[in-house]
Each structure stands twice: as structure tokens, then as C-alpha cells.
Amino acid sequence: MAESSSLKPADDKQLKTETCSQPHDILCSLDNMRKRGDLTDTIIHIHKRTFHAHRAILACSSEYFRAMFTSNLSESINGVVHFNNQIDPHIFSLLLDYSYTTELTVTDSNAQALLETACHLQYNKVIDACCNFLIQNLDPPNCLGIQKFSERLSLWNLYKKAQQYALDYFMEVVKHDEYHQLTLQELQQYLSNDEINIDREESIYKAIFAWIRSNDNQELLPSLLSCVRLPFTRPDFLLEQLDNPLIKQNPECADMLRSARNNQLRLREKYLCDSTLIPRYSTKSEVVVVMGGSCSHDRDVFYYNPSTDRWGILTRLPNLDIFDFAVGTLNNCIYISGGIKSKIVSNEVYCYDVDKANWHSCKNFHMPRTQHSSIGVNGFLYIIGDNRMVDMVERFSPAENLWEVVNPLPVAVSSPVVVSNKHKIYVTGGSACSQLNQFQNIQCYDTTNDTWTVIRAVSIPRKRFPAIVIDDIMYILSGYGVNGMQVYDIKSDSLLPPMLLPNKEQNLFGAVAVRDKIYAAIINKHKQRQCDLQLFDPRIKEWQKKTTMPSAVGVDGHCLSIYKYLGPPFSSK
Known part of the structure; x- marks a missing residue:
């Protein structure tokens, strides 16, 4: 039997290589394969349109799809997903493209639809991008609508930003249609807010009458007038408003104005010491x-x-x-x-x-x-x-x-x-x-x-x-x-x-x-x-x-x- 010998291995030579473009190249290849229908394992039906995709890509982009494909749901077994009328196929195609390319263009015309679908499918990065877009593009005509929209989707950061914008620019907001579409409760919440930005208290009073006229509901005037801090309006303004036909027709409102006039006399004597009313910060x-x-x-x-x-x-x-x-x-x-x-x-x-x-x-x-x-x-x-x-x-x-x-x-x-x-x-x-x-x-x-x-x-x-x-x-x-x-x-x-x-x-x-x-x-x-x-x-x-x-x-x-x-x-x- 030959004697075994121990050979020392030569020093290992190493070369570490890294291709920075590899992740991008893989996504591009997968996207091309998706478009050709190669090696796809999922079919998504929306209305009359059909989309082919790789479930691994969908799961990496969407918490919704990850939960779907890692469970025992029928979609994870047979690879077929039906959305019926829940989702707009055009919006879904944008999200599907984003899953493969990481690129998405948010615009005025698609932002809310994208955001709503992204929330449904839990595309979290798209949600953030859409919210940031809407925040950057808040303006007096759209802020109230965006606030309602974000409340429906429980997007509370966007909700707070839209609400604060409406408070900050309230004098401009009241000039647009969305203001007149507010419900009584929503309007009261705004008008009672200490942070509402107005030049003087009379602006709240005038905003109420604009809303009353557009909604043709004079019965709500007393409940809205209670939101006005009437003692902080001009005394001559109060006297003028006592001759307002809508005030004359409503004894409760007339009493509120007279009471405010009496409070003004008391406030002049003791400043704000005896009053539970505090002027709004902006005034x-x-x-x-x-x-x-x-x-x-x-x-x-x-x-x-x-x-x-x-x-x-x-x-x-x-x-x-x-x-x-x-x-x-x-x-x-x-x-x-x-x-x-x-x-x-x-x-x-x-x-x-x-x-x-x-x-x-x-x-x-x-x-x-x-x-x-x-x-x-x-x-x-x-x-x-x-x-x-x-x-x-x-x-x-x-x-x-x-x-x-x-x-x-x-x-x-x-x-x-x-x-x-x-x-x-x-x-x-x-x-x-x-x-x-x-x-x-x-x-x-x-x-x-x-x-x-x-x-x-x-x-x-x-x-x-x-x-x-x-x-x-x-x-x-x-x-x-x-x-x-x-x-x-x-x-x-x-x-x-x-x-x-x-x-x-x-x-x-x-x-x-x-x-x-x-x-x-x-x-x-x-x-x-x-x-x-x-x-x-x-x-x-x-x-x-x-x-x-x-x-x-x-x-x-x-x-x-x-x-x-x-x-x-x-x-x-």
C-alpha cells in the first residue's frame, strides 16, 4: 500500500466582482418576459383586460399580493386573479409597470385614482408618492375635497395637511365650490377652530351667510352663528346686521347679536378677564x-x-x-x-x-x-x-x-x-x-x-x-x-x-x-x-x-x- 502524502494547497486567489447594474438588468429582462408572456405564473383579469405577471415581482411590490400568494387562497394555487369592477385597468397597468420598472408618473389627472388603487393593493411606496404629490399641489379649490378623500382612505397625514391648508387659506377657500359643498357638521368644525386664519371675525360671519345662500337653508343659521365670536366683531357691524332681513326673520339670531353687543361693553371694562371667549390667534x-x-x-x-x-x-x-x-x-x-x-x-x-x-x-x-x-x-x-x-x-x-x-x-x-x-x-x-x-x-x-x-x-x-x-x-x-x-x-x-x-x-x-x-x-x-x-x-x-x-x-x-x-x-x- 502506497504511503499517503499530505499536500499543502496553494494559496487561494480570489477576485470579487460586483455588477451594479445587475438588479436593474434583471428587472428589465423580467419586464420583457412579462410583455412576451414568457415564464409568467399569474394571470390577472380586470374587466375585459388580461395581465400576465410574475407573482414574485408582485409580492415584492405589494403587501396585498404578498399576502395573497403566500396563503392557501385559490389565487395562489391556480394563479388566476379576478378584480371585476373594483379596479380601473388603466391604473392597474401603471402599477404593474411600476412593479417592474420602479418608475411612475403621478399627475393631476391620475393622482387620486392611483392613490385609491395603491391603498387597495397596498403599494406603500406609491401611496407615499401620491400623498406627497397631493400635498405639494394643495390649493384653495381642491384642499377640502382632498381632505374628504383622505379621510375615506384613512390617510391621516394627508388629511391633516389638507385640513391645515384649508385653515391657513380659509379666506380663499370660501370662494370656491368645495366650500359650499361642506356639510353642516364639517362647516361647524372649521368655523369653531381656533387656528383658522382670518383677518377679522366678521369674515367668519360673512362666510356663513355665503354658505346659507348657496345651500338655501336659513333654518341652520342659529347653529352656525354660534360659531362666530360675535363680541370680537366691530360694534357698528353688529348694529348694521340687526337690520339684515335674515336676522330680523330669526328672533334667536337677533338675540345672539344683542347679547354680543352687551358683552362688548363688559369686555371693554374688564378686557378678557371675565370672558370664556378667546380671540382667534390670527386676529x-x-x-x-x-x-x-x-x-x-x-x-x-x-x-x-x-x-x-x-x-x-x-x-x-x-x-x-x-x-x-x-x-x-x-x-x-x-x-x-x-x-x-x-x-x-x-x-x-x-x-x-x-x-x-x-x-x-x-x-x-x-x-x-x-x-x-x-x-x-x-x-x-x-x-x-x-x-x-x-x-x-x-x-x-x-x-x-x-x-x-x-x-x-x-x-x-x-x-x-x-x-x-x-x-x-x-x-x-x-x-x-x-x-x-x-x-x-x-x-x-x-x-x-x-x-x-x-x-x-x-x-x-x-x-x-x-x-x-x-x-x-x-x-x-x-x-x-x-x-x-x-x-x-x-x-x-x-x-x-x-x-x-x-x-x-x-x-x-x-x-x-x-x-x-x-x-x-x-x-x-x-x-x-x-x-x-x-x-x-x-x-x-x-x-x-x-x-x-x-x-x-x-x-x-x-x-x-x-x-x-x-x-x-x-x-x-
């Missing part, structure tokens, strides 16, 4: 609010309406013995927190509800603070900093009246300034290590995942200065003169050329963005106890004096914006 005006300071007479809270160039008194601070507090806004409420109260650092919080025009106290936060900052972001009120160097950050939930501690600052600072953009908070400036050492970077907090990062693209020269964000651009009002305002592009994380700030003879203590312009509250050093409001338009890069405040505010004041109802019955406009 409110965004105004500049200036408040606070370090002087005992800085108790009045002023507001400035850019549309009318007028000042007014919003309210008075709730406690006369409190200074150096922080101010933040959330859900159109103003929160003041901390500060010095009776010579003691406070952890108290007060909230002013702009709509109800009243103050109430909130739960105290954990660590008493002064010379700190607060800001409302993503449903929470955050407080950051102190006159000491601290890293502890707290946030408040108004719904739960509860404070909680979140991740601390990467670097503890004193007296920082905070500004927000989208869901992030930017902590600018402040002192670190000692009161003499300025922290020159920006600390950024992502409220969605409770994480911090440090931005080093900007060098901050000093502490306690205003910062504003408009369209992802941060304006840091930290200097004086030609290059006094640093400009930081948040998206690109880069500095842009600096811009002009008012000269050093003025003390800028607060600023806020309203309608993409910066309003800065400035103490004029040459005119004792005078505060000016100056306007900066980033597009033309120019400052202009806008107005002088009715009363001066101390150097530690605050500047913010809120939405306030200033229409009827409080004005005649």
Missing part, C-alpha cells in the same frame, strides 16, 4: 413688550404695536419688591423668575397669561437665582445661569406645574444670555472661572435629546448683551459702532461680516425680533430717564429710531414679544 397682533429694570418705579409693563406705531400698558408687575429677575415667554404667557425679593435671592415664579390678562404664581424652582436667563422652547420654560458661576439647568412644564433638572452646562457661567432657534438653546457669553474671565464661546443645548455642544466659531467679547435669531442667523449685539454686531450663520457654523450697532453713547439693554426685524430698547445717556425703541432691518442693514417709550426703564430691563388681541371691541378697526 392677534405681535407686539414688542418692554418691562422690568432695577428701579422701584419700573413696574409698568409696556407694549408697542409696530402696525399702529402706538404704545400701551400691558400690565403691572405682580410684586413691587422684586428686581434682577429673568423673563421668558412660552405659549403666549410671560414668566418672571427669581431675582432679588426683599434683599433675598428668590426662586419664585410668576406667570402672566396674556389672553386672560391676569397673573398667577407657579411652583418654585430648585435653586434661587438672580441675573440669570430664561427662555421657552419646545413646550418647556428653561432657566440658565446665576450671578454666580453655576452649571445647573432647570426646566418647567406648565401642564404639570413641575420643575426638573436637565443636563448641566458644559462650562459653568454667570450672567449668560440665551436665545433659541427651532428646538435648540444657545447660551452666549457669561463669566467663567472668575467674574473677570469672559467665556467667549456659545454653548448649545438640544432640547430634543438633552445634549450640549460648544460652538467655537464665535468669540464673545463681553457678558449681558442681547442676542436675536432670524432665519437661522444669530445677531449678537455685543459691541458698538460699525462692527458692533456679530453675525453668526447657525446652519453653516460660520461667522458672517459684522454689522452696525448704535454708538456707545447709548445703553442697549434689550432686543427682540418681530416680523423679521430687530427692535432694540436703548437708554439715551444724553437725555436722562429716556428710553428709545430703535429698529434694525437685516435686509438693508440700517438702524432707525422708531419711537420713545412713555416711561423710562432701568438698565436691567427686558425686551420680548407676545401676541395680543387689539381688535374690536377694544378698537373700532
Whole structure:
């Protein structure tokens, strides 16, 4: 017997090859085979048309066909599918072509039919494509019809988009046929919605009468008129409508208008305090609010309406013995927190509800603070900093009246300034290590995942200065003169050329963005106890004096914006 020998195999040589076009080539080949009827294993009958296909391709494209062909249904056994009158054969041919080519053209004329068939056959990617097409092509004539169509198919994202579009462009929607085809219940849902975008409450009233005339159903007028917030219509309009023949014929409607007139007189006396009615958001005006300071007479809270160039008194601070507090806004409420109260650092919080025009106290936060900052972001009120160097950050939930501690600052600072953009908070400036050492970077907090990062693209020269964000651009009002305002592009994380700030003879203590312009509250050093409001338009890069405040505010004041109802019955406009 010969002796066996062990031979070592030569080193294996390998060549890995990959043909990127192979998946596409296979689909093209299968599509050609389908068209010739080669190796197909399924026949689909729709009306008088017959389609040949490969069930594996159908199952990969459609959850409906996958379930059909992986079960013991007769279609999976004999390979014959009948749809009768359920599906349009032309639309199915488009989906069948898509299954083999991954290409589909959605148009105005086929979008809804494609979407309906795709929902029936569970072509999920086609559903997404059709929904996106319809969303991109929403307009006043079609949005209500698309909303009804999406409700029937339980496509709730499309439904919400169509509904929101109708609310946003309601003044245009009422001019088209679909508006007059709404049912009573559907119309009431729209007219009662707080988010409906109108210029004034009279627009709702007029829209109701347009619907009543087109549907010739005057009996529904009282139930629809109850959707109008009549006390917020012009007093002269109410008086005029009492002579409207349709109102005269309906005693219930006439009583509603008279009652609204009486409510207007009561509202004028007590603003909105006694009323359960709240004006619609779209009828409110965004105004500049200036408040606070370090002087005992800085108790009045002023507001400035850019549309009318007028000042007014919003309210008075709730406690006369409190200074150096922080101010933040959330859900159109103003929160003041901390500060010095009776010579003691406070952890108290007060909230002013702009709509109800009243103050109430909130739960105290954990660590008493002064010379700190607060800001409302993503449903929470955050407080950051102190006159000491601290890293502890707290946030408040108004719904739960509860404070909680979140991740601390990467670097503890004193007296920082905070500004927000989208869901992030930017902590600018402040002192670190000692009161003499300025922290020159920006600390950024992502409220969605409770994480911090440090931005080093900007060098901050000093502490306690205003910062504003408009369209992802941060304006840091930290200097004086030609290059006094640093400009930081948040998206690109880069500095842009600096811009002009008012000269050093003025003390800028607060600023806020309203309608993409910066309003800065400035103490004029040459005119004792005078505060000016100056306007900066980033597009033309120019400052202009806008107005002088009715009363001066101390150097530690605050500047913010809120939405306030200033229409009827409080004005005649």
C-alpha cells in the first residue's frame, strides 16, 4: 500500500466582482418576459383586460399580493386573479409597470385614482408618492375635497395637511365650490377652530351667510352663528346686521347679536378677564413688550404695536419688591423668575397669561437665582445661569406645574444670555472661572435629546448683551459702532461680516425680533430717564429710531414679544 502524502494547497486567489447594474438588468429582462408572456405564473383579469405577471415581482411590490400568494387562497394555487369592477385597468397597468420598472408618473389627472388603487393593493411606496404629490399641489379649490378623500382612505397625514391648508387659506377657500359643498357638521368644525386664519371675525360671519345662500337653508343659521365670536366683531357691524332681513326673520339670531353687543361693553371694562371667549390667534397682533429694570418705579409693563406705531400698558408687575429677575415667554404667557425679593435671592415664579390678562404664581424652582436667563422652547420654560458661576439647568412644564433638572452646562457661567432657534438653546457669553474671565464661546443645548455642544466659531467679547435669531442667523449685539454686531450663520457654523450697532453713547439693554426685524430698547445717556425703541432691518442693514417709550426703564430691563388681541371691541378697526 502506497504511503499517503499530505499536500499543502496553494494559496487561494480570489477576485470579487460586483455588477451594479445587475438588479436593474434583471428587472428589465423580467419586464420583457412579462410583455412576451414568457415564464409568467399569474394571470390577472380586470374587466375585459388580461395581465400576465410574475407573482414574485408582485409580492415584492405589494403587501396585498404578498399576502395573497403566500396563503392557501385559490389565487395562489391556480394563479388566476379576478378584480371585476373594483379596479380601473388603466391604473392597474401603471402599477404593474411600476412593479417592474420602479418608475411612475403621478399627475393631476391620475393622482387620486392611483392613490385609491395603491391603498387597495397596498403599494406603500406609491401611496407615499401620491400623498406627497397631493400635498405639494394643495390649493384653495381642491384642499377640502382632498381632505374628504383622505379621510375615506384613512390617510391621516394627508388629511391633516389638507385640513391645515384649508385653515391657513380659509379666506380663499370660501370662494370656491368645495366650500359650499361642506356639510353642516364639517362647516361647524372649521368655523369653531381656533387656528383658522382670518383677518377679522366678521369674515367668519360673512362666510356663513355665503354658505346659507348657496345651500338655501336659513333654518341652520342659529347653529352656525354660534360659531362666530360675535363680541370680537366691530360694534357698528353688529348694529348694521340687526337690520339684515335674515336676522330680523330669526328672533334667536337677533338675540345672539344683542347679547354680543352687551358683552362688548363688559369686555371693554374688564378686557378678557371675565370672558370664556378667546380671540382667534390670527386676529392677534405681535407686539414688542418692554418691562422690568432695577428701579422701584419700573413696574409698568409696556407694549408697542409696530402696525399702529402706538404704545400701551400691558400690565403691572405682580410684586413691587422684586428686581434682577429673568423673563421668558412660552405659549403666549410671560414668566418672571427669581431675582432679588426683599434683599433675598428668590426662586419664585410668576406667570402672566396674556389672553386672560391676569397673573398667577407657579411652583418654585430648585435653586434661587438672580441675573440669570430664561427662555421657552419646545413646550418647556428653561432657566440658565446665576450671578454666580453655576452649571445647573432647570426646566418647567406648565401642564404639570413641575420643575426638573436637565443636563448641566458644559462650562459653568454667570450672567449668560440665551436665545433659541427651532428646538435648540444657545447660551452666549457669561463669566467663567472668575467674574473677570469672559467665556467667549456659545454653548448649545438640544432640547430634543438633552445634549450640549460648544460652538467655537464665535468669540464673545463681553457678558449681558442681547442676542436675536432670524432665519437661522444669530445677531449678537455685543459691541458698538460699525462692527458692533456679530453675525453668526447657525446652519453653516460660520461667522458672517459684522454689522452696525448704535454708538456707545447709548445703553442697549434689550432686543427682540418681530416680523423679521430687530427692535432694540436703548437708554439715551444724553437725555436722562429716556428710553428709545430703535429698529434694525437685516435686509438693508440700517438702524432707525422708531419711537420713545412713555416711561423710562432701568438698565436691567427686558425686551420680548407676545401676541395680543387689539381688535374690536377694544378698537373700532
